[in-house]
Amino acid sequence: MSDLIKIYGGSVYDPANGIHGEVRDLWIEGGKIVAQASDPSAPVNRTIDASGMVVMPGGIDMHCHIAGPKVNVARKMRPEEKRRAERVKRTAITHSGTMGSVPSTFATGYKYAGLGYTTAFDAAIPPLAARHAHEEFEDTPCLDKGFYVLMGNNHYLMKAIKDNEPQKLKAFVAWLLGSAKGFAPKLVNPGGVEVWKQKQAGNVHGIDSMVDHFDVTPRQIISQVSQAAEALRLPHPVHIHCNNLGMPGNWETTLESMKALEGRRGHITHIQFHSYGGGDGDENTFNSKVVPLAAYVNSHPNVTVDVGQVLFGETTSMTGDGPLGYFLSNVYGKKWFSGDTEMESGCGITPIKYKNKSLVHALQWAIGLEWYLLVEDPWRVVMSTDHPNGASFLAYPQIIRYLMDRTYRQDVLKTCHPLVGKRSTLADIDREYTLSEIAIITRAGPAKILGLKNKGHLGPGADADITVYTPHExxxxxxxxxxxxxxxxxxxxxxxxxxxxxxxxxxxxxxxxDLELEPDIQDWFEKYYSIRWRNYPVDLSYMHDPEVVGMRS
Amino acid sequence: MATVESKAPASSGDLKIVKDATCTFCGCVCDDIDLTVENNHITKAQRACVLGKAWFLNHEIEDKPSCLVDGQPATLEEGYDRAAKILVAGKYPIIYGLSDSPSEAQRVAVSIADWLDGTIDTTTSVCHGPSGMAFQGVGEVTCTLGEVANRGDFIMFWGSNPAESHPRHFTKYSLMPKGMFLPNGRKDRTCVIVDVRKTKSAKAADIFLQIKPRKDFEALWTLRALAQDIELDANRVQKETGIELAVWQDLMERMKAAKFGAIFFGMGLTMTRGKHANSEALLALTRDMNSHTRFVAKPNRGHGNVTGADNVVAWRTGFPFGVNHNRGYPRFNPGEYTTSDTLANGEADCGMMIACDPMANFSQPAREHLGSIPYIALDAKETPTTRAAAVAFTVATYGINTGGTVYRMDDVPIPLRPAFESPHPSDLVVLENIEKRVKMLRGVQG
Known part of the structure; x- marks a missing residue:
């Protein structure tokens, strides 16, 4: 039994329960929020005076890269940024660690907690390496964690789509999530990574390009997986990294990807990287297309997005999008890692630096902010940096300041490349976020989008994950x-x-x-995989404190 | 602890079959072995190679105490107490080995180093450490072994002799399999072997190139130049590499014509003249080849879980091996914090050697220094290292007697299915008990 705690006098921001800064008392018992102590005579173990403070649910990062093979490769690859980074010293209760753009596991947990975040989802785990991600999770403290399972280039999945066998597809999606002990289906450059594996600089170049050998298109993959996810009633149906990330003119692919959902629920991730006008690889034509894309999101409640905000400085790009990694390594000319996982996925990693004097980088920064400010309904846009791709998760407080303080935003805009003002609408936007809206885009909204009933709010039954802030101008x-x-x-x-x-x-x-469909999956698996069928699924012993999240009703 | 079947079935006189057991002898980590177990003896190891058969069939439980303190039998509790005291008393404790332990035990070993403000290093520092450093310089284009099986139509081995070191490499992953895009298996692949001597692997090759000893770097740069159509002086190339320029040109044509090339490299590259510069040249060549077609590279790792050791040390400290915590946070410097150096330089004043045998294979100055300091040894067998240890634990053998997780050379994590129980504790149990005491002595509550 954990302690009975009372937090009193704080201004509570619990938008999921319609509470916007009202002074409320909170009771915590058994690790959960309760309406009142179950035994009124029980001694209160701790009383916290939150008078004058702001009280919110714990933060939820719904898209970051914090565990698994890709993240760990980046740790190994970047010793040079660690010596001058902040030192994470061992204490009597904590492990030591290293920072830089890809912190070690313990440091990741401590730093998230230090920001008031208590839940995080790794966005891209190859199911063949799921065991690795779970092992790292056990060494990443202070957070409840889950991950999305890469499947947008999975051979069985593409074959089921080509053969028009939706029942097989549905069974496969369920089997794969269950085997990996993952949380949601993830599509990364659907179809494009498979083409990368087949030929030099291979990729699909649009949502209707045919994937060689498998004869399906990205549009079919998005559409069919979203149908399977809907039929399974998954809490977070499908998490989509669209084709053509980072390419001038990619906004049309993004728009078509949203349309491919055909009204079904779907989440478009790090949409900042997918909102570019221009073309022909010409930097001079690069511009923001947030206005038309946000208009589509505003009028289509089935679509949610997270931003993938870019901030200026050095970081590491890491992605399940193999061909993107190749492209970026050629742009920046730095060291490059590429790792293809059999039957499933790819991976690309390279160091990058975002500069405010670069037109492209400054536009990326502005485009991210436009997304927060142009989506009318804060419940459908989520704060993310796609850590560490756009910036570290440690930049979240800075983003909050950009959103709540237009003067600061405009002052920074003035330091950027002069054409940013012409190529985006950021200079013309006056909107400032309220604390309630910040609570939505960092906690309540992601919890709702992820289908987490016990997170992102402070009503009875919620997990007692709470952050108390001292107000400051x-x-x-x-x-x-x-x-x-x-x-x-x-x-x-x-x-x-x-x-x-x-x-x-x-x-x-x-x-x-449908278990009767499993032998078909097994036949395929045994033909092509390099490990045994029985050694593929992750069993519960790999999970420290597992919690099954229920299907949507 | 995470494992499929973490506890081996209780021993009985009955015959028992363990299907899909994992062999941890080499980095291939074959997970398709069917073991027949009779009276705590493995009598058959189906599908195992010659090394795997020796690993499983010759496995004997050591008939010696689980713990020796100063060479005398002691209880485990006495051993744990003494071990913790030795480590806590030191100013420069080193922990080394790890590559024949499951990742669960490796994690505890890194924790102990952290609580001690000590140094942690793995056998990577004496095998593919240079590859790890090269990786930090240029990166790596790579893939899992199933990708090679399904797509690799051009397979090259450089300074690696899998016929003897990784006997199932050819049949399971790289040469023989009929893969998705290679329906005829071996017939659809070209195999090239580059080495300084004609190894047993050479006869598997379509093309064998015997280069001059200590000239790997020059040979790789010859190929890098040819990949970029740079003109070379034929006499000089032949003089430096021992191979005619025309042969290198022919090889490069074949590499460019391949659809999916894979280069596996071994300690014949990483531990000869040039070391990390050699690995860097090979990784850079692989990268260059991606301007023409798809190409990948992969070190052929030796120990069963040396890849897991790299991973665990990296996720916990940010660095893959040779990590020093003396200032309370991790620092990395191969050549300074690597074990052969902390010993040969006389810096370490106590240590713990986990499933490794530095007393047999380190330099004389390193061995002499290790012999002069108190240290703890964990091993399934008696070795020169366990014999000279202040505290020696005989531990159960991973994969045969205990479960856990092992990372194959391509970073694929694979669970272990133990065959029967050992009377000796696992290295995980020993390390957890030492950690508990170290934490108490150091005032750690975490």
Missing amino acids: NKEIMFEMPRLVIKAGRVIVEEGEMRESPVGKTLYVAPEY
């Missing part, structure tokens, strides 16, 4: 060091000092499927 200062962070009813951080570092839960789905 400068919102970056306010959000970069919470007064208090509570995880599952335990105080884990106070004023930047770690107090406890619980391991956290693993969140996954266990969809049911």
Whole structure:
């Protein structure tokens, strides 16, 4: 039994329950929020005076790269950025670690907690390496965690689509999620990664390009997987990294990808990287196309997005999009990692630096901010940097300041390449976010989009993941060091000092499927994989504190 | 602890079959072995290669105490206490080995190094450490072994002798398999072997190139130049590499004509003159080849879980091997924090050697220094290293007696299915008990 805690006097921001800054008391018992103590005579273990403070649910990062083979390769590949980075020293209760753009596992957990984040989802795990991701999760404390399973270039999946066998496809999606103990289907450059594996600089070049050998198009993959996910009633149906990431003129591919959902629910991720006008690889034509894309999102409630905000500085690009990694390594001329996983996926990693004097980079920065400011319904746009691709998750407080303080935003815009003002609408946008809206795009919204009933709100039954902030005029200062962070009813951080570092839960789905279709999957598997069928699925012993998230009703 | 069947079935006199067991003898980590177990003896190891058969069929439980302190039998508790005291008393404790332990045990070993502000290093530092450093310089274009099986129509081995070191490499992954895009298996592939001597692998090759010893770097740069159509002086190429320019040109034509090329390299490249510069040249060549077609490279790793050691040390510290915590946070410097150096330089003042045998294979100055400091050894067998240890634990053998996770040479994590129980504790159990005591002595509550 964990402690009985009372938090009183704070201004509570719990938009999921319609509470916008009202002074409320909160009770915590057994790691959950309760309406009141089950035994009114029970002693209160801790009373927290939050008078004058802002109280929100714990933050949720729904798209980051924090675990698994790709992230770990990047750690190995980038020793040069660690010596001058902040030092994470061992203490009596915490492990040591390293920072840089790809922090070590323990450091990742501590730093997220330090920002008031208590849940995070890794966005791209090859199911063949799922075991690796789960092992790292156990070494990434302070967070509840889950991951999305790469399947947009999976051979069985493409074959089921080509053969027009939706029942097989549905069973396969369910089997694959269950085998990996993953949370949601992820499509990365659907079809394009397979073409990359087949030929030099291979890729698909649009949503209707045919994937060699498999004779399907990205549009079919998006459409059919979203149908299967809907039929399975998955809590987060499909998480899509569109084709043509980063290419001038890619906004049309993005628009068509949203249309390919045909009204079914779907999430377009790091949409900033997919909102570019221009073409022919000519930097001079590069411009923002957020206005038409946001108009589509605003009028189509089935579509949600996260931004993938770029911030200026050095970082590491890492992606399941193999051909993109090749493209970026040629652009930047730095070291390059590419790793193809049999039957499933690819991977590309290269160091990059975003400069405010570069027109392309400054436009990417502006385009990200346009997305936050032009989507009318904050429940359908989520804060992300696609950590570490656009920037580190540590930049979230800075993004909050950009959104809540238009003067600051405009001042920074003035330091950027002069053409940014002409190629985007950022200079003309006056909107400023409220604290409630910040609570939506960093907690309540992602919880809703992910189908997490116990997260992102402070009503009875919710996980007691709570962040208490000290208000400050400068919102970056306010959000970069919470007064208090509570995880599952335990105080884990106070004023930047770690107090406890619980391991956290693993969140996954266990969809049911037609077991009679499994032998067909097994036949295929045994023909092509280099490991044994029985050694592929991850069993529960790999998960420290597993929690099955239920299907949508 | 994570494993498919973490506890081996209790021993009985009955015959038992363990299907899909994993062999941890080499980096191939074959997970398709069917073991027949009779009276705590493996009598058959179906599909295992000659090395795998020796690994499984010759496995004997050591008839010696699980713990020796100063060479005398002791209880495990006494051993754990003494081990923790030795490590905590040191100013420069080193932990080394790890490549024949499951990742679950490796994680605990890194924790102990962290709580001690000590140094952690793995056998990578004496095998593919140079490849790890080369990787930090240029990156790597690579893939899982199933990609090679399904797509690789041009297979090259450089300074690697899989016929003897990884006997199922050819049949399971690289040469023989009939893959998705190679319906005729071996007939659809070209095999090239480059080495300084005619190894047993050479007869598997369509083309064998015997280059001059210590000239790997020059040979690789010859190919890099040819990949970019740079003109070369034929006399000089032949003089430097021992191979005619025309032969290199022919090879490059074949490489460019391949649809999917793969280069596997071994310690014949990484541990000869040039070391990490050799690995870097090979990785850069592979990268260059991607301007023409698809090409990948992969080190043929030796120990069963040396790849897991790289991964675990990297995810916990940010660096793959040779990590020092003396300042309370991880620092990386191969040549300084690598074990052969901390020993030969006389810096380490106590240590823990996990499933490795530096007393047999390190330099004389390193061995002499290790012999002069108190250290703990964990091994399934008696070795020169266990014999000279202040505390020696006889541990159960991973993959045969204990479960856990092993990372194949291509980073694919594979679970272990143990065959029968050992009377000795696993290295995980020993390390957890030492960690518990180290934490207490160091005042760690985490």
